[in-house]
Amino acid sequence: DSPWSRVRQAMAWHGHVVVHANWRDWLRAAIADPQLRPLLGARDWQRLNNLQDPEARDRFAASRLLVKHTAGAALQTPPETVELASKAGGRPYLRGCDQIEVSLSHTRDLLVVGLNRRGRVGVDTELADRRIQYSAVQRHLCTPAERRWLGGLDEAEQQRRLVRTWTLKEAYTKALGQ
Structure with missing residues (x-):
């Protein structure tokens, strides 16, 4: 019973799933993957290489990979076939796949991905000890x-x-x- 089989089950039974991961843990495995460039795709590979801050680059790569693996599991398709794009205003979507809505959030080391095939989805995360005036x-x-x-x-x-x-x-x- 892998995490990805649980994603497939949740999408089949409930129509939605929320996945969370520590982006640093997720990234370690991803960076070692020789297929990182084809997995990210040309557009995200270019965006990754345009980012100057190393931590922002790593978080970007990890977030894209988590979305692609989660959506790939939900759609029962290889993650490298999933293309993440952004609508006007920045809302993410899966190019060529209008039956699943996507939401993404991150705070420090935490990444959260939400997928829903029954309507819109929104996820957000904040540190519990965040100070807001x-x-x-x-x-x-x-x-x-x-x-x-x-x-x-x-x-x-x-x-x-x-x-x-x-x-x-x-x-x-x-x-x-x-």
């Missing part, structure tokens, strides 16, 4: 009811709930395609 984001992020609710919490709980609210709203916004 409530006073700076409350008017843009929170509804009046959420501001009242968050305003009544002690600072530690407010931070915890604010990060969770932020993450949920980011995922929702991605699902809407914005």
Whole structure:
């Protein structure tokens, strides 16, 4: 029972799957693969080589490979046949495969990929200990009811709930395609 067989099962039974990985662990195996260039494809290989920051390059390669392997498992096709592209606004999609929606997120070492064949999908991830200055984001992020609710919490709980609210709203916004 491999992780990829579980991806196939989840897509068959539920119509959606969310996969997460540490991009550094994922990358170690990928970089050693002599088929990295054909697996990434010409477009992503060029994007990879245009990135100047080594960590950004590594994270980009790992994210593309995780999407390709996840989508390949879901579609029961080799990952090198999966081509990831971006719509206007940056929303990822699988070129030539309009039956599966894709969402991707990363924070530090964590990568998250969501696939859904029943509608839009949005994933987001944040560090649980991320500090968000409530006073700076409350008017843009929170509804009046959420501001009242968050305003009544002690600072530690407010931070915890604010990060969770932020993450949920980011995922929702991605699902809407914005």
